[in-house]
Amino acid sequence: xxxxxxxxxxxxxxxxxxxxxxxxxxxxxxxxxxxxxxxxxxxxxxxxxxxxxxxxxxxxxxxxxxxxxxxxxxxxxxxxxxxxxxxxxxxxxxxxxxxxxxxxxxxxxxxxxxxxxxxxxxxxxxxxxxxxxxxxxxxxxxxxxxxxxxxxxxxxxxxxxxxxxxxxxxxxxxxxxxxxxxxxxxxxxxxxxxxxxxxxxxxxxxxxxxxxxxxxxxxxxxxxxxxxxxxxxxxxxxxxxxxxxxxxxxxxxxxxxxxxxxxxxxxxxxxxxxxxxxxxxxxxxxxxxxxxxxxxxxxxxxxxxxxxxxxxxxxxxxxxxxxxxxxxxxxxxxxxxxxxxxxxxxxxxxxxxxxxxxxxxxxxxxxxxxxx
Amino acid sequence: xxxxxxxxxxxxxxxxxxxxxxxxxxxxxxxxxxxxxxxxxxxxxxxxxxxxxxxxxxxxxxxxxxxxxxxxxxxxxxxxxxxxxxxxxxxxxxxxxxxxxxxxxxxxxxxxxxxxxxxxxxxxxxxxxxxxxxxxxxxxxxxxxxxxxxxxxxxxxxxxxxxxxxxxxxxxxxxxxxxxxxxxxxxxxxxxxxxxxxxxxxxxxxxxxxxxxxxxxxxxxxxxxxxxxxxxxxxxxxxxxxxxxxxxxxxxxxxxxxxxxxxxxxxxxxxxxxxxxxxxxxxxxxxxxxxxxxxxxxxxxxxxxxxxxxxxxxxxxxxxxxxxxxxxxxxxxxxxxxxxxxxxxxxxxxxxxxxxxxxxxxxxxxxxxxxx
Numbered sequence: 001x002x003x004x005x006x007x008x009x010x011x012x013x014x015x016x017x018x019x020x021x022x023x024x025x026x027x028x029x030x031x032x033x034x035x036x037x038x039x040x041x042x043x044x045x046x047x048x049x050x051x052x053x054x055x056x057x058x059x060x061x062x063x064x065x066x067x068x069x070x071x072x073x074x075x076x077x078x079x080x081x082x083x084x085x086x087x088x089x090x091x092x093x094x095x096x097x098x099x100x101x102x103x104x105x106x107x108x109x110x111x112x113x114x115x116x117x118x119x120x121x122x123x124x125x126x127x128x129x130x131x132x133x134x135x136x137x138x139x140x141x142x143x144x145x146x147x148x149x150x151x152x153x154x155x156x157x158x159x160x161x162x163x164x165x166x167x168x169x170x171x172x173x174x175x176x177x178x179x180x181x182x183x184x185x186x187x188x189x190x191x192x193x194x195x196x197x198x199x200x201x202x203x204x205x206x207x208x209x210x211x212x213x214x215x216x217x218x219x220x221x222x223x224x225x226x227x228x229x230x231x232x233x234x235x236x237x238x239x240x241x242x243x244x245x246x247x248x249x250x251x252x253x254x255x256x257x258x259x260x261x262x263x264x265x266x267x268x269x270x271x272x273x274x275x276x277x278x279x280x281x282x283x284x285x286x287x288x289x290x291x292x293x294x295x296x297x298x299x300x301x302x303x304x305x306x307x308x309x310x311x312x313x314x315x316x317x318x319x320x321x322x323x324x325x326x327x328x329x330x331x332x333x334x335x336x337x338x339x340x341x342x343x344x345x346x347x348x349x350x351x352x353x354x355x356x357x358x359x360x361x362x363x364x365x366x367x368x369x370x371x372x
Numbered sequence: 373x374x375x376x377x378x379x380x381x382x383x384x385x386x387x388x389x390x391x392x393x394x395x396x397x398x399x400x401x402x403x404x405x406x407x408x409x410x411x412x413x414x415x416x417x418x419x420x421x422x423x424x425x426x427x428x429x430x431x432x433x434x435x436x437x438x439x440x441x442x443x444x445x446x447x448x449x450x451x452x453x454x455x456x457x458x459x460x461x462x463x464x465x466x467x468x469x470x471x472x473x474x475x476x477x478x479x480x481x482x483x484x485x486x487x488x489x490x491x492x493x494x495x496x497x498x499x500x501x502x503x504x505x506x507x508x509x510x511x512x513x514x515x516x517x518x519x520x521x522x523x524x525x526x527x528x529x530x531x532x533x534x535x536x537x538x539x540x541x542x543x544x545x546x547x548x549x550x551x552x553x554x555x556x557x558x559x560x561x562x563x564x565x566x567x568x569x570x571x572x573x574x575x576x577x578x579x580x581x582x583x584x585x586x587x588x589x590x591x592x593x594x595x596x597x598x599x600x601x602x603x604x605x606x607x608x609x610x611x612x613x614x615x616x617x618x619x620x621x622x623x624x625x626x627x628x629x630x631x632x633x634x635x636x637x638x639x640x641x642x643x644x645x646x647x648x649x650x651x652x653x654x655x656x657x658x659x660x661x662x663x664x665x666x667x668x669x670x671x672x673x674x675x676x677x678x679x680x681x682x683x684x685x686x687x688x689x690x691x692x693x694x695x696x697x698x699x700x701x702x703x704x705x706x707x708x709x710x711x712x713x714x715x716x717x718x719x720x721x722x723x724x725x726x727x728x729x730x731x732x733x734x735x736x737x738x739x740x741x742x743x744x
Contacts, residue, residue, distance in 0.1 A: 180604055180627065187625070187630045187633070188595070188633075191591070192588060195568070195584045202622070216563055219560050228552070237550070237552070250574070254654075254657070255555050257559075282626075318600065321600065
């Protein structure tokens with residue numbers, strides 16, 4: 001079990017004995033974050049970014065870490081989330097392996113990694129710890145909370161549990177809860193990891209690592225993150241050259257699309273902790289914003305007390321279908337919020353907010369200008 | 373390695389030393405089939421049904437085997453493919469494990485099962501052996517060839533290679549070739565089987581069987597066969613009762629949709645040979661009707677010499693998207709065929725032709741009435 005901590009990550013220690021929503025406490029836990037741009041004297045230009053399942057807090061390059069971040073084109077000087085104007089805080093989720101305490105972190109009670117002994121993780125824990133970071137940085141109110149994918153869930157949870165923290169919200173490809181197709185996808189991803197004999201009930205090490213399970217889990221993810229139409233344009237039915245197929249095992253890759261999946265899944269498997277993946281993945285299945293309102297997510301949205309929101313998604317997203325973003329917009333509107341709902345015609349599927357900055361950037365910039 | 377042969381299957385022996393398209397020959401090979409309804413004296417009421425990857429030749433119940441078939445509501449007396457009128461021949465694909473010779477069959481050269489020594493399978497081999505069965509049954513011309521899913525591919529191949537065999541065609545949720553998303557799905561299904569240590573390079577037995585790999589492969593299939601919308605209606609976010617979760621492994625099923633997938637995948641894993649799955653799955657990736665026309669599938673369709681065709685698909689199909697059925701219709705039309713293209717609004721995804729007989733049956737019956 002290993003953590004993968006960006007070099008410029010900073011940390012906020014959680015209170016000793018931090019109580020998790022579903023039981024269990026954490027001792028000596030911390031949350032990793034990075035900031036971009038300067039907090040102004042009035043301390044009113046802070047924007048919080050909550051991420052999807054896998055990203056770290058390094059959203060973009062900055063002097064302390066010039067490597068490109070996961071949202072490089074979106075966050076930065078002159079970019080849609082303009083760090084010449086905004087003080088951007090990106091928080092790594094509790095339970096991750098990118099600096100925040102998670103299953104790959106050392107349990108001070110045992111001196112070994114938590115593994116499956118990590119307490120059950122909930123989206124509410126991720127939201128509460130992110131809110132704790134904001135306050136610990138001396139910020140009473142954010143100008144906006146921005147959440148993407150899983151971060152769209154954790155930000156809705158944060159709005160519900162910490163209503164004083166912001167009045168404005170951008171939700172990109174998020175949802176109030178997971179639908180059965182997404183649950184099935186994630187269940188199968190977890191099964192791929194759990195079925196790998198090297199997983200060993202979560203007690204793997206570098207010499208016994210569930211690499212094949214991780215590869216399959218990631219490939220399945222990629223198949224649902226991108227759209228079929230995009231792959232058709234990119235790969236068509238192009239085959240690998242005979243040289244690239246040489247010496248491969250029976251039924252090994254024969255088409256470009258298979259090789260593409262291999263390459264990217266291999267990269268992922270080398271920098272994400274399998275147990276962390278299991279905990280975060282399950283926590284996405286479990287979350288339901290409606291839980292706080294007797295199961296009525298629409299009612300829960302209407303009670304969030306948001307003033308302004310931008311909600312975006314893409315028609316080609318099969319994991320968080322665009323109808324789920326429409327639901328968010330309608331729920332917020334019914335609570336009196338001024339909401340712009342913008343379905344985007346992008347071929348990039350669920351990943352569009354990451355890769356299609358041309359379509360997602362301008363509306364985000366325009367929205368932020370109205371809350372400046 | 374095991375075969376799973378329906379009790380009423382009949383067999384046609386292939387010629388000794390049957391040469392496979394991509395090299396290799398089969399000795400003592402046979403094709404399993406079943407027939408439904410009576411061949412008339414003019415021998416002109418025969419309809420050939422070519423199946424998807426997994427079904428056997430038992431399309432429907434009949435006196436010799438009263439168990440329901442895989443297309444029970446479609447084939448039978450008074451059903452859309454009315455066996456009071458038609459003599460229906462359903463052929464089990466070469467390479468399957470349901471009676472036709474495949475990787476689980478005995479190689480007379482060694483006395484053991486072929487396993488991975490089975491010659492590379494192509495859709496053209498499946499088409500040629502089906503045509504051989506038809507002729508061996510004394511039928512010179514079919515009234516219609518009906519293909520579903522993979523059978524939509526093998527029937528197009530049959531039309532191209534045996535143009536004298538029929539003038540009418542029904543293609544349900546078929547395609548001229550696989551798109552990269554479908555290739556990726558099947559590649560990952562094969563990877564799940566190949567990654568299972570019990571697969572042992574295809575040399576498993578009943579005591580060492582790649583069950584977990586088969587479960588994952590099937591679940592991934594089911595996720596692409598049905599549509600997300602259907603699951604939302606059927607399962608929503610319903611959880612398993614605490615009793616049903618008792619004693620399960622960490623990260624085991626928690627939602628109804630997970631349990632549903634478990635149940636059906638387990639059933640499949642117990643009645644399909646893993647190596648057979650690998651060969652048939654790869655052969656679907658490889659097939660391209662355009663190969664016979666320098667890669668131009670549209671041109672290949674226009675040359676099929678078909679008189680009448682019905683082409684159907686569903687908007688909710690993500691594995692064989694409906695645009696692929698439109699392509700088939702347009703290609704056949706450009707060759708002068710009288711083609712009805714009927715996209716169906718069914719929530720049942722790729723499986724709609726199997727389960728949504730209400731929508732698929734009437735157009736099929738109507739089309740067949742015009743070729744009687």
